[in-house]
Amino acid sequence: MLNIVVMQSGNYLNFLIEDNGIGRVNAGTFKKQTAGNYYSSKGIEITVKRLLAFNKSNFNPVDYQDLADENGNPAGTRVTISIKRYSL
Numbered sequence: 120m121l122n123i124v125v126m127q128s129g130n131y132l133n134f135l136i137e138d139n140g141i142g143r144v145n146a147g148t149f150k151k152q153t154a155g156n157y158y159s160s161k162g163i164e165i166t167v168k169r170l171l172a173f174n175k176s177n178f179n180p181v182d183y184q185d186l187a188d189e190n191g192n193p194a195g196t197r198v199t200i201s202i203k204r205y206s207l
Contacts, residue, residue, distance in 0.1 A: 127204070134200040142185050142193030174203040
């Protein structure tokens, strides 16, 4: 399941994206086991740099939260992306 919520907070639009997958830790472990020589993607790093420049601020525009069930088992990931609103 994938949930996407868009909300305004002050001068920012916040995009809250949540899934119920295996979690980032398990996904990384699985990828290392199946991919052999682990490739490190630069896509997220580049996107964060672009958002920092667009937002004209130093706060991190992307926040990750690992979700867990009531027993502490991985239950997905929540990502919040904040983009500054500009008046035209």
